[in-house]
Amino acid sequence: MRCRLCDSYRLSSVLDLGATPPCEKFLGADELDLPEPTYPLHLRLCDDCLLLQIPALITPEETFTEYAYFASYSDSWVKHAEVFILQAIEKLGLGPESFVVEAASNDGYLLQHAVAAGIRCLGIEPSVNVGAAARLAGVPTETAFLDEETAAKIRAQHGPANLVVANNVYAHVPDLRGFTRGLRELLAEDGWLSIEVHHALNLMRLGQFDTIYHEHFQYYTVLSAQRALASAGLTVVDVELLATHGGSIRLWARPEAVAGAPSERMIEVLRTEQAAGLHDVEGYRDLQPRADAVRQELLRFLLEQRAAGKRVVGYGAPGKGNTLLNYCGIRSDLLNYTVDRNPYKHGKFTPGTRIAIHAPERIDADRPDVVLVLPWNLEAEITAQLSHIAEWGAHLVYPLPTLHIADLDNGADLSNQNIERPAR
Structure with a gap:
């Protein structure tokens, strides 16, 4: 196995969960007597860049073309998304002339609030069935996997985005560097990128091993997320700690030319990670x-x-x-x-x-x-x-x-x- 961020071959075992089937491959009654493929679920750490990751044994197409997860069935998650949009409108000065894009927009749980606020928006959702639900809810949605080519087409058709949102998707992409370049392609030169992802600090500190499954290819500290985003010329400038999904981080990043200095709370989160031992290989042994x-x-x-x-x-x-x-x-x-x-x-x-x-x-x-x-x-x-x-x-x-x-x-x-x- 080679690190998908830095190409290093120096990877250490962190957690071996045995072999399991993909977590979203629910079975119909007519499939109970059929064989069921399983894949090793083995979390490793890159000794060089400290990215937590599992081997990419399944493809996103296998998991996300027809998907069982609809975000809107969680009332608290829909409310979380609404609060985010309202805060982003105030923080970034978004209005009718702005353009917001969400990667992996699911059933429109978040962008419906942008639509309600009169902000031009577009969802990029690979799952055919989930994207159809978003369009029925009045959220403009493109059925596609985000990559550099898709991002270039969307930018050419709709213009650059003032805000790109990538909630709970940055862990789901085996082509980490290509996906990150796609995010950068969507973004205006003075735009903002917001990423929410489970914080590996909580994974390690609280033993949240059930957050590891085959469609989650990597797991981030702020340090490793910084390094991943830098591969496409994006700089993390702020971090928020969130309670969602057992403890997440919201990363705010910008093109490096306009990024500026990191916030004090970002520096403090990095200190906390370091104190927990997560900026060193030994911190992952427990x-x-x-x-x-x-x-x-x-x-x-x-x-x-x-x-x-x-x-x-x-x-x-x-x-x-x-x-x-x-x-x-x-x-x-x-x-x-x-x-x-x-x-x-x-x-x-x-x-x-x-x-x-x-x-x-x-x-x-x-x-x-x-x-x-x-x-x-x-x-x-x-x-x-x-x-x-x-x-x-x-x-x-x-x-x-x-x-x-x-x-x-x-x-x-x-x-x-x-x-x-x-x-x-």
Whole structure:
């Protein structure tokens, strides 16, 4: 394996999750008796540029041409996008003459707010089904994968963008340098680029190993993101720390000719990373034992619930959940089924573990004893949605960053020792 940013062959093992199927390859009932391909899921660190990465064993075309993820099914994520657009309008002085482009714009969850504000915009979305949903919502959307050629065509047709947004896509591109050059091509000479991506500081510090899956090809610190963007003449000038997706960073970058000095908060985040050991190879050694500990604790809990005759079901069928289920070896004997708000997934089965996916109403009909939440990063939103399960005495359990039960009376979290365990 060669580093996709600096071409170094010096890569160190950080976390080996075994072999799993692609996390968004949900199975139909007619596929349950068919073979299912799996691929190694092995996180490595480039010793030279410190980019965390996995081998590119699947192509974006395999994953994103028909996609199961619709961003608008998360209320909190749609609100997050609305706040971003309103803040960007004020920060950058955007108006009717401005042009905003989003790469991997999904179902229009973000650009719908630009449309509502009267700002000219365009989404670039590779998934045919998801892009169609965006157009139905009134968001101009080009069905394409962003690369240099696509970016040049869009710039020639629409002009340069004052703001380019790339939320939760910078990890999804195996051709990292080519994609970055595409972002630069879209951008006006005095424009702004905003990227949101999961922060590797939280991956390492909190053991968030389920954020690793085959469509996430790389994982960023601010330092490694700086180096990646510099490959196309883009300079990071500011960083915001966000709570989304278990802890993300919002990178603000500009063409290097107009970038200026970095902000104080960016310098402070870099200091924090360095203090955590992430500017050195040795700082990445603890992730494997942390992942192993989470697996053992979760399996112990589920086995004890089964021994006590408790019924456990899941909530959500996200990509991170499929990494967790496969790594832990959790199947329908321990998790009867899971539910999801996205109708696209109803009647399908999770990849690898083959757990049935139903509509959320199934939980109210069945009244299980325990609901295990797989998209744990949406804890506040989901705890509010499911607080009513306390009416029949059910527990709402989150597996990460540590196994804990949500207090359905006030939304607070209880510590691990408050999980009821049957006597051995």
